[in-house]
Amino acid sequence: MSVEHNKANEKRLYDEVYNKGNLSLIPELVSPDFVSGNNKGHEGYRQMVIAWRAAMPDIRFTIDEMVGEGDKLVYRLSGTGTGVSSLGGVDITGKKMSWTQAIFTEYKDGKVAKGVNFMDTLSLFRQAGVVPPAFAQAQEANKALVRRYFDEVLNKGNAALLDELMAEYYVMVRANGEIDNQGREGNKKMFAQTRASVPDLHVNIDEMLADGDKVVVSGNWEGTHTGLIGGIPPTGKRFKYGYTATYRVVEGKIVSGKIVADQMSMYQQLGVSPPALTQNQEANKALVRRFFEMANHVKGDVSRLQALVKELIAPEYVVHTPSGDWTLEQTLQMWNMVFTAFPDMNEKIEDILAEGDRVVTRSTATGTHKGAFQGMPPSGKTFRMSEVVVFRVAGGKLVEEWPLLDQLGMLQQLGAIPSVPSK
Amino acid sequence: MSIEQNKALARRIVEAFNKKDASTLADLFGPDFVGHTVGKDLTFEEFQKNMIALVHAFPDYAMTIEDLIAEDDKFVARWTLTGTHKGEFMGIPASGKRIDVSAITIRRVAGGKCVEGWDIRDNLKMMQQLGAVPSGPPK
Amino acid sequence: MSTEQNKAGQRRVWEEAFNRGNLAVIDEYFAPEYVFRSPLGMEAKGPESFKQMVTMMRTALPDLHVTIDDMLADGDKVMTRFTFAGTFKGEMMGIAPTGRKINVAGMLISRWADGKEVQAWESLDTLAFYQQLGIKPPGS
Numbered sequence A: 001m002s003v004e005h006n007k008a009n010e011k012r013l014y015d016e017v018y019n020k021g022n023l024s025l026i027p028e029l030v031s032p033d034f035v036s037g038n039n040k041g042h043e044g045y046r047q048m049v050i051a052w053r054a055a056m057p058d059i060r061f062t063i064d065e066m067v068g069e070g071d072k073l074v075y076r077l078s079g080t081g082t083g084v085s086s087l088g089g090v091d092i093t094g095k096k097m098s099w100t101q102a103i104f105t106e107y108k109d110g111k112v113a114k115g116v117n118f119m120d121t122l123s124l125f126r127q128a129g130v131v132p133p134a135f136a137q138a139q140e141a142n143k144a145l146v147r148r149y150f151d152e153v154l155n156k157g158n159a160a161l162l163d164e165l166m167a168e169y170y171v172m173v174r175a176n177g178e179i180d181n182q183g184r185e186g187n188k189k190m191f192a193q194t195r196a197s198v199p200d201l202h203v204n205i206d207e208m209l210a211d212g213d214k215v216v217v218s219g220n221w222e223g224t225h226t227g228l229i230g231g232i233p234p235t236g237k238r239f240k241y242g243y244t245a246t247y248r249v250v251e252g253k254i255v256s257g258k259i260v261a262d263q264m265s266m267y268q269q270l271g272v273s274p275p276a277l278t279q280n281q282e283a284n285k286a287l288v289r290r291f292f293e294m295a296n297h298v299k300g301d302v303s304r305l306q307a308l309v310k311e312l313i314a315p316e317y318v319v320h321t322p323s324g325d326w327t328l329e330q331t332l333q334m335w336n337m338v339f340t341a342f343p344d345m346n347e348k349i350e351d352i353l354a355e356g357d358r359v360v361t362r363s364t365a366t367g368t369h370k371g372a373f374q375g376m377p378p379s380g381k382t383f384r385m386s387e388v389v390v391f392r393v394a395g396g397k398l399v400e401e402w403p404l405l406d407q408l409g410m411l412q413q414l415g416a417i418p419s420v421p422s423k
Numbered sequence B: 001m002s003i004e005q006n007k008a009l010a011r012r013i014v015e016a017f018n019k020k021d022a023s024t025l026a027d028l029f030g031p032d033f034v035g036h037t038v039g040k041d042l043t044f045e046e047f048q049k050n051m052i053a054l055v056h057a058f059p060d061y062a063m064t065i066e067d068l069i070a071e072d073d074k075f076v077a078r079w080t081l082t083g084t085h086k087g088e089f090m091g092i093p094a095s096g097k098r099i100d101v102s103a104i105t106i107r108r109v110a111g112g113k114c115v116e117g118w119d120i121r122d123n124l125k126m127m128q129q130l131g132a133v134p135s136g137p138p139k
Numbered sequence C: 001m002s003t004e005q006n007k008a009g010q011r012r013v014w015e016e017a018f019n020r021g022n023l024a025v026i027d028e029y030f031a032p033e034y035v036f037r038s039p040l041g042m043e044a045k046g047p048e049s050f051k052q053m054v055t056m057m058r059t060a061l062p063d064l065h066v067t068i069d070d071m072l073a074d075g076d077k078v079m080t081r082f083t084f085a086g087t088f089k090g091e092m093m094g095i096a097p098t099g100r101k102i103n104v105a106g107m108l109i110s111r112w113a114d115g116k117e118v119q120a121w122e123s124l125d126t127l128a129f130y131q132q133l134g135i136k137p138p139g140s
Helices: A003-018 A023-029 A041-055 A121-128 A133-155 A159-165 A183-197 A263-270 A281-297 A304-312 A328-341 A407-413 B003-019 B022-028 B044-057 B123-129 C003-018 C024-029 C046-060 C126-133
Strands: A030-036 A060-069 A072-082 A096-108 A111-119 A166-173 A202-211 A214-224 A238-250 A253-261 A313-321 A324-326 A346-355 A358-368 A382-394 A397-405 B029-037 B040-043 B062-071 B074-084 B098-110 B113-121 C030-037 C043-045 C065-074 C077-087 C101-113 C116-124
Touching (some): A003 A060, A003 A072, A003 A096, A023 A041, A023 A111, A060 C077, A072 C065, A096 A121, A096 C101, A096 C116, A121 C126, A133 A159, A133 A202, A159 A166, A159 A183, A183 A281, A281 A346, A281 A358, A304 A328, A304 C046, A324 A328, A346 B062, A346 B074, A382 B074, A382 B113, A397 B113, B003 B022, B003 B098, B022 B044, C003 C116, C024 C030, C024 C046, C101 C126
Antiparallel strands (some): A060 A072, A060 C065, A072 A096, A096 A111, A202 A214, A214 A238, A238 A253, A313 A324, A346 A358, A382 A397, C065 C077, C077 C101
């Protein structure tokens, strides 16, 4: 049967069957082998039509466009209708609905035999003014998760449980809005330090609210100052201060946390002055690790550098190279060349240190010379180069870099410079 | 050792190098010191020999600390080496040229002494400044 | 241009631009007046803007892979039924990645003229898209 026939057939289904409720036409237009999701055969097709018309008796489908080839036919549909009950478990009573769908069908012997539906379901929920069920159910589970985090990890010290409760990519948001890409491992280390400083730490929950994927908790944080807190030596005094924390939970794992706490009150209770704003070394190290991770992921596809820059690098970035100070733009140009010239470029961190706002990495870079590099045509040679880089971090991003690379060694390995005779 | 103690040690080492005070230097490095340089691991004796060669090649050499970072049992010094090429160095005869190159040194400290280290120096720039390697397009 | 040529062009856009990040293919097949609005709310006008959209998708899902399940051509139109899959590891539209995997089916109908794509209309299950990624849809 021709595409024209199929198009006409499908049009009749909407004009006559869906829009006018003329169900008796179904055997003429629909194959007995019809399948669409869980709807099978003539009876399945009937149920589909009945469901739509029961939800919106004044339903009107209009076919906007049809594309057909062979026994396949695809069309775009617009639908309108006023809800009188529910559709797909969503109550749309009294709501004027308007939506678009795209349907892919396969024809057999001139009748529609298969249907696959593509629909902007989210807009339907929006028009009905309902929170889609998956989001609603999750809220109770999210609350329970955060409660477990407090009970088992914070209060009982079971840090290993973080593997289950916290996402690897965990991000901590400071009270001033700065983001620490510390990750789960960074958080574990920070937590270990906290428990070492306050072994009898107890956090209680006074209030807990969930909204969408967020859980907000508030309560008190108390304990005895037994070890260094903020660089301040132990006073042995007890303290108790209030906090509010907002966690974002995504399928059973905490992905971010923002904690606002009355730490000033803690320092007052301890009878000490609070330390000057200190940097979180673990977060800074995690940031630099992520830089290496993302750089190693480039693998010749320089478009990936955009994400790296956006996430990790401040626009005022300066790299102090042997031939002068480079802006971010100049640095990017060099990276584009390097990652294209060495598509398998990989840098392995051998050691990482941090102090204040500086992070130092000692690493080994390897790569194969497959593209033009500094005027040299690809040689196919591989290099292995030692590097030490000092980074400065500010505002959760890399702002300055002093790289020291054994460029002489690298160029010698690529054959660009002869090995210098040594004693 | 605290961060401040490690940094103080780093400064003492640089001061001893600049004063060519070999005996103080020997005190600040442990007997089992291993120095990882590009392509070679050095004992303290070999490390000392390299320093002596450097002194012969650049009698007016000076190390200037640009940045000092320390954590746990390690310190990192980012420094500059300057000097005039007045003696043979790595097979290159004295040229009278000046060098001004960056380097970064990482040292692991135990019992107040350096026990392990990693050094990278901008050898490419050094060779270029000595005229041993052509200066290519800016990097 | 024949329907077969249009189909081949559309296939190359999926396989080279989306799956391999070869954006040059977009210059080859997209007309300057190209317009596209995705049900997810992203809009592209012209080849450069479409390139940015592809880059954004590939940044958000570094292992993005679009599988062509079916392709039809009819007159000046090409329809692709596809599966869009990847892992949400990079920032997307200002939203932090969740690390979750996505696998959604969709359909694209594109209109072609003189061997170039001038307009496209996409349909996919938007709710499933956001649910699988584990993020709240913007404006909720």
